[in-house]
Amino acid sequence: xxxxxxxxxxxxxxxxxxxxxxxxxxxxxxxxxxxxxxxxxxxxxxxxxxxxxxxxxxxxxxxxx
Numbered sequence: 001x002x003x004x005x006x007x008x009x010x011x012x013x014x015x016x017x018x019x020x021x022x023x024x025x026x027x028x029x030x031x032x033x034x035x036x037x038x039x040x041x042x043x044x045x046x047x048x049x050x051x052x053x054x055x056x057x058x059x060x061x062x063x064x065x
Contacts, residue, residue: 023049026058 001009026048050058 019049019051023051024055026050026055 001012
């Protein structure tokens with residue numbers, strides 16, 4: 001992100017912080033952070049946060065890849 005610009009890096013960090021504060025953690029590498037009822041198959045991330053609309057879609061059966 002810093003390769004784009006310092007402003008872009010700051011903006012990205014602010015956005016991700018906002019998502020973590022307002023979203024629900026639905027997937028993580030730790031056993032306590034995994035929801036087996038959701039179809040999340042991401043090998044390149046360590047956590048997934050979902051905002052309310054996305055969480056509803058996941059709970060309705062949408063998959064994340």
